[in-house]
Amino acid sequence: MHPTLAYHVANTLGWSQLRPLQMAAGEAIQRGDDTLLLAPTAGGKTEAAAFPILTIMEDQHWSGLTVLYICPMKALLNNLHPRIERYAAWLGRDVAIWHGDISASRKQTILRNPPDILLTTPESLEAMLISTRVDQRRLMRNLRVVVVDEVHAFARDDRGWHLLAVLERLHRLAGRPLQRVGLSATVGNPRNLLSWLQGSGAGRRAQVVSPDENHSATQPDLELDHVGTVSNAAKLIAVLHYGEKRLVFCDSRQMVEELGALLREYGVTTFLSHASLSAQERHRAEEAFEQARDCVIVSTSTLELGIDIGDLDRVIQINAPWSVASFLQRLGRTGRRSNTPRNCLLLALDHGDLLSAAGLLQLWSTGYVEPAQPPPRPRHIVAQQILAVALQDGRIGDQTWPDWWNGLEAFKDAEPILDFLVSAGFLERDGGMLLVGTQAEQRFGRQHFRDLVAVFTAPPEFTVLHRNTEIGRMDPSLLTAPAVGPRLLLLAGRTWQVDWVDWKRRRCFVDPVEGLGGEARWPSSAFGGASFRLARAMRDVALGTDPPVRLTERARRGLEKVRGEYSDLVYAGGTVVVREGGDLRWWTWAGHRANATLRATLGPLSDPAQRTDALSLRLRNDLDAQAWRSAVNRLPVCLPEIDRKALNGLKFSAALPVELALDTLQSRMADVTSATEVLGESVKFLMREH
CATH class of the missing domain: 3.40.50.300 (P-loop containing nucleotide triphosphate hydrolases)
Structure with a gap:
């Protein structure tokens, strides 16, 4: 550690020693390795990254904007900013923060005099890259290191693919590979996560740092x-x-x-x-x-x-x-x-x-932790990125456009996407160049292409205000549903009476009232639910296994009732098909995605009107054991059917051929591996009494 930094760590912070994670991280990061730091919340990951990076910055006399620190949330950036700013100030280094809530004047100051370290989000980075007010090459020319906080959270959704693509563009603007340092909570596949974070540089030297700090010699x-x-x-x-x-x-x-x-x-x-x-x-x-x-x-x-x-x-x-x-x-x-x-x-x-x-x-x-799995087939992100680079540079070569992403896996089969963007008017050809077309301007051009910056779709919500103070946002259905008497909302833990609604500007003005009675409502979350492993653990509990934690007497009685209810519906050797009255149900205990896959695979053998759940599927009620076994033995595994309305939740799906957009959603709702395993299991048939 740089002597000045070491002095302040010992005397200003009062630390007598570093944690094992911080010791091991310093060695890996100062070697220049791409590094993944694994530790629980409050495990010292920020310091484990910041101290060695600041040391290199001083030892190698870096100048200009050399470090990006990327977080998934503005609140986390705001929380970290004073801490990192304090550490950097010990060495006379500057730290700035850039996101949607930072004023335009402050951003102009940052552009005129770039800090040594900039804290930001992927969406703010994208906004910088496509902005006509930012000289991207000048700003990024000294960039050397990118720290990605909560990298596991990025990896599990499309923001991760967007981040990787943006990092490849920064690599090209800086003219050098960027050292990548990821900070993560515990995941089941740390080496795969680090390889994913490396992007096109997956062959570079890399190290997972996860020393056993014996965080709790006593069990939680x-x-x-x-x-x-x-x-x-x-x-x-x-x-x-x-x-x-x-x-x-x-x-x-x-x-x-x-x-x-x-x-x-x-x-x-x-x-x-x-x-x-x-x-x-x-x-x-x-x-x-x-x-x-x-x-x-x-x-x-x-x-x-x-x-x-x-x-x-x-x-x-x-x-x-x-x-x-x-x-x-x-x-x-x-x-x-x-x-x-x-x-x-x-x-x-x-x-x-x-x-x-x-x-x-x-x-x-059991010690199991889910792997951080990036969602498959991010074709809509590829379309967004091609448009973003065309906007960033004003034009992009119709043969050289893949160079921006340095062979990143997601872009290897992107030709059909580019062809569609041209044929649908999102891009226009001009000689050997591609320019942003009129269709892209109509779809995404509002407020300087603001819609092109974020890869997630936010549902329409009304802003709720008391006088001029914003309280939050609410689902508009609460304002249109029938109401007897005053319309009451529940927001920020308080009851509010609606005064008036500005429908055009999507604003709702309220006054506080005493007592309960308000209603809160938002759209349900995206497709998710229990995984195969979690559903099978639930089956183990239904079969009689108690988790090794304290159970209150109420919990014990509740589990006894649960086991009584499910006694005929669980089978340790496989799955159960149960006939009860006119209802025929297959208890797979396979999780939401596997059951969605099985339902598509069964086709007309299943009930098309049912909603997918984690534990069972309703079957056509005229099936018997012989007909069932004969049919299932011949079935190839199929991907779930997708309602075209679901494409509204896949941002930039309009920039894809419909069949590619549907295939992307299908692959994300499926669990083919688990569905295949379930189809190969023994099945017990049972007639259950009413």
Whole structure:
């Protein structure tokens, strides 16, 4: 470590030593390796990356913008900025932050005098690259290192593919390969994740750094309870762990609002955080929570990532997340003080929630963590990137355009996409060059091609304001549904009465009212749900396995009832087809995506009107065991059918041929490997009494 930096680490921070992760990371990063740093939340990953990079910066006399620090959320950038700025200042280095909330004048200052380190998001990077006000080559010419925080979160959706493509363009602008440093929570496939992060440089020297810090020699303190309703959960939270700081995770914004309002009714100091609250409202809540003691903050997954909200005493989970990786992130919020174990209390609402929570805990106990799997076939991102580069440079060579992505895997079969962009008018040919066409301007050209910057689709929402202060955003259906008496909304844990609605500008003006009674509503999340491994762990619980955690008496009684309900529907040696009255159902215990794949594979043998769930499929009720076995033995595995309306959720799908867009969605809804495994399993047939 640079001597000045070492002095401040020892004397200003008062550290007597570095953590094992920080020691090992310094060695790998200073060698120039592409590096993946793995540690739980609050595991010191930021310092593990920042200290060696600052040391290299000084030792090698770097100047200009040499380091990009990329985060998935503006809130996380805002949280990290003072910390990284402090470390850099010890060496006389500058740090700046750039995202959508930063003023135009501040951005102009950054462009005139670039900092040594810039904190930003992939969307802000894209906006810089396509902006006519930014000299991209001048700004990026000294770039050497890119740090990607929460890289596992990027890798699991299309923002990851977008990020990789943008990094390849930065490589070309800088004229050199960029060292890539990823910061991640625990994942099941760290080497694959690092290789993915390397992009076209996958052959470069690389190292995963994940020293065993013996984070908790004692096992985490985990308890499962069955409480029945959100109201009961609120009563329990209100009296449990009095005087402590508690973070409560919920699986929807609506539940966050309902639970937050109930806790306040019980006199609990309560703060809320979710994506539809205004940034100011969330920041106010997180800041107040950090400074308070006896209080609760109720959140969706927004606080799962590494935003620092101070030292927590307890994590409480309503129901359970859909992955062990997410559970570990939330669990890692606790146990930051020495000699204090990580802890989590899981409160299941109904019997189905109890089974899924117990299944998750059982899967966690095996040591399994889901791999971070990038979504397959990101063709719509390829289309977006071709348009973005044509916009960035004004024109792009019709033979040389692939050079921008240096052979990145996603772009290797992109010719049909380019041909469609030209034929549909998104691009126009001019000699040997390609220019942005009129169709692209009509589809994406509003507000300087703002729609081209982000790869995710945000549903239309109304902004809710009290006087001139934004509270958050709400689904418009709440404003159009029939209402008796005043229309009441529930937002930021408070009840508001709608005063008037500006339909043209999508604004709703409200006044606060006392008491409960408001309603909260947002669209349901994208296709997801239980994986094959989680569904099979739920089957193990239904067969009698208790997860190795504390079970309250209510949880034990609830699991006994669950096992009674499912006693005929589980089979340790395979799957069960059950006839009950006129209903024929195949209990696969295979997860949502595998069951969607099986439903498509079965074709007319399944009920086309059913909704896919994680545990079972409804079959055509005239099948018998012989006809079933004869038909299934000959079936090739098929991808799920896609309703064309679903293409509205795949941004830039309009820039793809319909068949390629549909195939992209099909591949993402499928689990062919698990479906194939289920088809090969033994099947037991059963007639069940009413």
